[in-house]
Amino acid sequence: MGRRAIQGSVSYQAGQSAELRVASDYERRGFAIAHRRWRGAGGEIDLIVRDGDGLVFIEVKKSSSFENAAARISQRQIDRICASAAQYLENEPGGQLTNVRFDAALVDGTGAVQIIENAFGHA
Secondary structure, eight states, X not given: OOHHHHHHHHHHHHHHHHHHHHHHHHHHTTOEEEEEEEEETTEEXXXXXXXXXXXXXXXXXXXXXXXXXXXXXXXXXXHHHHHHHHHHHTTSTTGGGSOEEEEEEEEOTTOOEEEETTTTSOO
């Protein structure tokens, strides 16, 4: 296995670990996990949780610091997540009228989690 493949594997495993940590955090706070790594036409949504009748779409970012993790969320990525979320809502009873929120879950180098609710500015 080459160096690039090893780095990719380590990054993938770190991302998986961060997603599991974030999912546990939401579950501990009473949210029900609806999907992990749901893929729509616009791209992948890391985590989708139920909040009563509503949904929370969560982008998980891991980096050495919360600031670096937050900086890795681009406008293009936000647009793709929103497009995938709209597709996901097609199968919800309330459709596009479902109450939704978009959170950013940041994981730093120590494994600490910081949740930014409504991070994308959508209500």
